[in-house]
Amino acid sequence: MHKISFPLMGDYNVPIEFLLKHAFKEEIIMPPPITSKTIELGTKYSPEFVCTPFKYTLGTMLEAIEKGADTLIQMGGGCRYGYYGEVQDQILKDLGYNVTLINLVTKGKVDIRRIVKELKETGIKYSKLKAIYYGFIAIKMVKYMDIIDDYIRENIGFEVKDGSFETLKFKMLNDFRQVKSYLELKKLYRYYLKEIQNVPIRKPDKCLKIGIIGELYTVMEPFSNYFLEKELSQNQIEIKRFTNVHYLLFEKKHKIKKYLKYSKKYIKYQMGADAADNIARTKYLCEAGYDGIIHIKSSFCTPEIGAMPIINKIASEYETPVLFFSFDANTSETGIKTRLEAFYDMLEMRKEK
Amino acid sequence: MTKVGIARGIFYYYYGDIWKNFFDYLKVPYIISPNTNKEIMENGMKYANDEMCLAFKTYLGHVSYLIDKCDYLIIPRIDNYKLDNQTCTNFLSAYDIVKNTFDIKILNYNIALDKHQNLKQGLINIGKQLGFSKEQSKKAYKYAVGLYKKDRARDITINMGKLNSNKTKILLLAHPYNTYDDLIGRDIIKYLNANNIEVIFSDKFDDKITNKLSEKITKDLYFKYSKDNIGALIYAKDKIDGVIFLSAFPCGPDSLTNELVMRKIDIPHINLVLDSNSSFTGIETRLESFIDMLKGGF
């Protein structure tokens, strides 16, 4: 029996675990939640100036191995993220672990034939039919989660009773884990959407609205961005975020053309990963009257580094303030809080005038 | 007559000769920024984002040098030579970054072989912008590439010939925009030469051979220039005494590929990562001890 595990990102471990559990006839090991130990471990064995998601994913892999995993799945692409897998594999081997690492995205594409071949070589048992069926459900699950998260983000800062949204979402994810069919999932989704929309909120007309843009992993994994969204919501701020897994998997492909057209005054080309997307989003946030923009990325994220001067230029043309954060494994949390506080103060002052 | 500016950085080290030949044939005057000096680098740092790699910061310095000295700048975008041979994001974003940072007209083309956008079309397009017919540009392209190939073949022969030298041989594994930059690689090469080392350059091999050879070390890599470099290492490994990995801080691809290669090879090597102000004294100490080791001089 193989013991399969995978790196974590946000709440997406729910649909991934769901899919793997059904598609593979193997044991699935859930890595422990990301903590300071994860990033410490990851940093210890990572190359010096690699971007931070490498360190987080390596950290979770090591923790999964500690829990007994012998097969790891890595996915991702777009910049150097797509090359993480091979290097991490070598690092794990050099550390003396006898594990197999399966890379779902290679050379910028999902090579099904190669994945099938690797699964065969490893001797992992799976059902093709179930992979397709539960894959479909998992994808829908991602979509529903993303829709609900978008709603929560806009409103969580204004809930009348603290924790209402979080409690509901926690229950929803637990129920999602147990579903047996697409219909059941759909029913649950409708139920929770209604519940969540019925959570009492008290939202002033002139609340602060902030858009969050940046590098995908840092945006989607709350631990890596020092729980930025939670911090913002505690200050009665409406949050808009664009990047989620559904966007990356299904919307990006056709939206990127629109994005390029929309921002053609500034850019002509894509610049790797989500750089062009974030440039277009900057323009959108400025035009849609958002009070401020927060751009987050991990240190050394090259596509976003390239986008930053252009984001800065657009925002200053529209006079919308942007706060840039570059997170590393040893970023000081108090430093972040001070900068954020000053950011709200500034936005409030601008609004009052 | 309109004058084209060529920035001596990044793209220059892959396409500079072709551009020069092309403009020579069409009798278009051009200006190339001088070798990198402190002023250029400092100017680059002024325009660059703090986290950009040293080579790209320098590139922006070259661009700023040319701004009031020409009518057009030539800045391509190199996306890929098919999906398994992509480039780093600086090659994708240079055009748009410069366009948003400086006020200058830009001659631009895109190389994306997966979408059948190639150099020939690119240069024809540029010819058109400068007022030349398709026929004229085609001829110029043919001339430019023909001459380049001849020069390149000669360079490769000389470089590969050094593999048979009797001296201590070191492969300098680096991107050419680092190797040949006056503030990045030049002092290192000078130092090695002065110490009677045969320096072999990883960028002067036949990429038709080296690109494929890289698969012996890495099967998933999709960065063209890194693959070529790694292939050169595999090609040369039995004939050289040591390898120097030289990269510009914080190079995205090198951070991973050099790590992987160093874990997989058993040839003596050192890893030099240069920042904008790395002092040569520090590097010298490391080079000296490395050479001592190779020559067994302890």
Place this chain on the structure above:
Amino acid sequence: MKDSYLGVDIGSISTKGVIIDDDNNIITSSYIWTEGNPIKAVRKLIDILKKDLPNNYQIKGIGTTGSARKLIGLLLKANIVKNEITAHAVGTLTFYPNVRTILEIGGQDSKIILIKNGIITNYAMNTLCAAGTGSFLSSQAKRLGLDVSEFGAYALKSKNPVKIAARCTVFAESDLVHKAQVGYPIEDIVAGLCKSIVLNYLNNVGKGKKIESPIIFQGGVSKNVGVIKYFKEILGEDIIVDENGHLMGAIGIAVLARKNKIGKTYSLELSNIAFDTKAIECGRCPNNCELLKIYRNNELVDSWGSKCGKY
């Protein structure tokens, strides 16, 4: 009785306090070293201020700012606790309503604040690294065997500042040592350091920010004439350094304390107040958060540092 307001700015290096009246006049002020113990420093600071405060004034508002603002806010029962960026801007605007740019280099932080029509339009802080800040400067001074207060004067003597890499403390230090070893004159090295601080600041914190006049330079490093010289030279603009520049944060928070007063009168008697902090490692999960529990008169008033928010 006249009303007055206390503002305290507790930084990593120094602690500043000021008491102002209803018209923003400074009644009394003080500036002492934090010496790693903000509570002790503030007790000392309050004692000094108390002695200097005329009898006909009563304190109607207290504000705290700086890196220890929350802790001291609890100690003093402040009616307002604000970050130092906002406090600095408010303080500076009180005296220079037309200011457009505030440059600030402090002990561990450096920041830039852009202002238009009296409101902050943009700001930036150093990227969470101490290179190019006051503590960096004093550690380099120590290496050269100089006192940091002599630094500026030394820099002015130099005609050829040496180029020093100040992007990163580690790089800078090795570069500095190297330059000293090869025999550059000390004033050229010191001038080089001052210049590199300015360049580094403009390339990092000031990147992409339009610096417009009037420009005010503040923070501990603004006492360094060498750094001022290179700011003037490189920006090609006049730089205003206020003699009370180091107090701007404290003044700003005092102004905010006045604006947010709640009608209460405060006592400056702290000697009978027990104030303790206790650090414990949580250990309930692998995050192993370092929890800090704060007790005022033996009563738990707050607890910080937990990532999960449960403890």
